[in-house]
Amino acid sequence: MSDVLFRPRRLGRVLVPLLLAVATLVTLFPFYAMVVLSFKPASVLTFPDALIPTGLTAEAYRxxxxxxxxxxxxxxxxxxxxxxxxxxxxxxxxxxxxxxxxxxxxxxxxxxxxxxxxxxxxxxxxxxxxxxxxxxxxxxxxxxxxxxxxxxxxxxxxxxxxxxxxxxxxxxxxxxxxxxxxxxxxxxxxxxxxxxxxxxxxxxxxxxxxxxxxxxxxxxxxxxxxxxxxxxxxxxxxxxxxxxxxxxxxxxxxxxxxxxxxxxxxxxxxxxxxxxx
Missing domain, CATH: 1.10.3720.10 (MetI-like)
Known part of the structure; x- marks a missing residue:
């Protein structure tokens, strides 16, 4: 009986951090995209390849x-x-x-x-x-x-x-x-x-x-x-x-x-x- 009662609590301890982690990633993704795309050359802004942090340049900031x-x-x-x-x-x-x-x-x-x-x-x-x-x-x-x-x-x-x-x-x-x-x-x-x-x-x-x-x-x-x-x-x-x-x-x-x-x-x-x- 006690295992049945504590099972939802154990499940909640796993699901709550997982949901919070997913919500954090979803919230931070636009900021990540903004920073990465700002360092990309304008000629290579094709999605989703442009979201990979390679070939970065500071030309836009200049x-x-x-x-x-x-x-x-x-x-x-x-x-x-x-x-x-x-x-x-x-x-x-x-x-x-x-x-x-x-x-x-x-x-x-x-x-x-x-x-x-x-x-x-x-x-x-x-x-x-x-x-x-x-x-x-x-x-x-x-x-x-x-x-x-x-x-x-x-x-x-x-x-x-x-x-x-x-x-x-x-x-x-x-x-x-x-x-x-x-x-x-x-x-x-x-x-x-x-x-x-x-x-x-x-x-x-x-x-x-x-x-x-x-x-x-x-x-x-x-x-x-x-x-x-x-x-x-x-x-x-x-x-x-x-x-x-x-x-x-x-x-x-x-x-x-x-x-x-x-x-x-x-x-x-x-x-x-x-x-x-």
């Missing part, structure tokens, strides 16, 4: 890295991503602290109204936002690129959920010692929120680095393109497939490095958010 506007595209993307990370984390943490620990009339209504922004499709607000910014001369400017993305409801919600799990006794003790709200926020709340800040920072960096539609709409000047819109421009210029894929690899590399840098905080932040949420 073409991408020698593009006239590549340095400007990278600069634009860095400004867009890094400035947005700093401002989104600052605003989301301040709003999260207010919603989680401050008491004011209409707090719940304001929070859920703000959170309702998640229900509004992004494309609906695209045209009104562009019209407003065009009236304010924000087209082809960094501030026009960055400002509309700062009110991040997801980031505010996550910060509010995390800060709500911080015991009120710690904040009350700081107030008894004479600490102001600003000092409590800077010296107490922010250090305790380091894991979730690292996690959100990585997500926000990823969102903005990969953003395509808004930079395409607001950055109409070729000098204001980001990497995503610039690489899309390579496709419009009828560049070979290996050159386009090489540009994609170049755009992916900073994201991969950012994840390696924040991996420990990212894992810790996800785990702690799940417990506190």
């Amino acid at each position: 073409i991408v890295l020698s593009a006239n506007n590549l340095a400007r595209w990278i600069l634009n993307t860095l400004v867009y991503a890094l400035v947005s990370v700093v401002l989104v984390l600052l605003l989301a943490s301040m709003a999260g602290y207010a919603f989680a620990k401050k008491r004011f009339p209409g707090r719940t209504a304001v929070f859920w109204s703000f959170l309702a922004m998640l229900m509004v499709p992004y494309h609906i607000t695209l045209i009104p936002t562009f019209v407003i910014l065009s009236k304010l001369d924000g087209v082809n400017t960094y501030w026009g690129l960055i400002v509309p993305t700062l009110a991040n409801a997801q980031a505010t919600f996550l910060m509010r959920q995390f800060i709500a799990g911080i015991p009120d006794e710690i904040i009350d003790a700081a107030r008894v010692d004479g600490a102001s709200d600003l000092r409590i926020f800077v010296q107490l709340i922010l250090p305790l929120c380091r894991p979730i800040l690292a996690t959100l920072g990585l997500f926000v960096f990823l969102w903005h680095w990969n953003d395509f539609l808004w930079p395409l709409v607001i950055g109409q000047d070729p000098e204001m393109r980001t990497l995503t819109t610039g690489i899309a421009g390579l496709m419009r210029e009828s560049q070979p497939l290996n050159v386009t894929l090489a540009g994609s690899v170049v755009a992916l590399t900073p994201i991969f490095l950012a994840y390696l840098f924040a991996q420990r905080h990212f894992t810790e932040g996800v785990a702690m958010t799940g417990v506190k949420g």
Whole structure:
């Protein structure tokens, strides 16, 4: 009887790792194909032979890295991503602290109204936002690129959920010692929120680095393109497939490095958010 009961468990111990391994291979295969094809000469891109890592060359990367506007595209993307990370984390943490620990009339209504922004499709607000910014001369400017993305409801919600799990006794003790709200926020709340800040920072960096539609709409000047819109421009210029894929690899590399840098905080932040949420 016991063998019959434990047999499904033994089978599960074998099947679960096997299914996870298969899912991992399926997930990683497009990345493998992208990297291998980017090192292939354009004249030998015939499938499935092109997926075999032989006869590799860096010619496509030489073409991408020698593009006239590549340095400007990278600069634009860095400004867009890094400035947005700093401002989104600052605003989301301040709003999260207010919603989680401050008491004011209409707090719940304001929070859920703000959170309702998640229900509004992004494309609906695209045209009104562009019209407003065009009236304010924000087209082809960094501030026009960055400002509309700062009110991040997801980031505010996550910060509010995390800060709500911080015991009120710690904040009350700081107030008894004479600490102001600003000092409590800077010296107490922010250090305790380091894991979730690292996690959100990585997500926000990823969102903005990969953003395509808004930079395409607001950055109409070729000098204001980001990497995503610039690489899309390579496709419009009828560049070979290996050159386009090489540009994609170049755009992916900073994201991969950012994840390696924040991996420990990212894992810790996800785990702690799940417990506190």
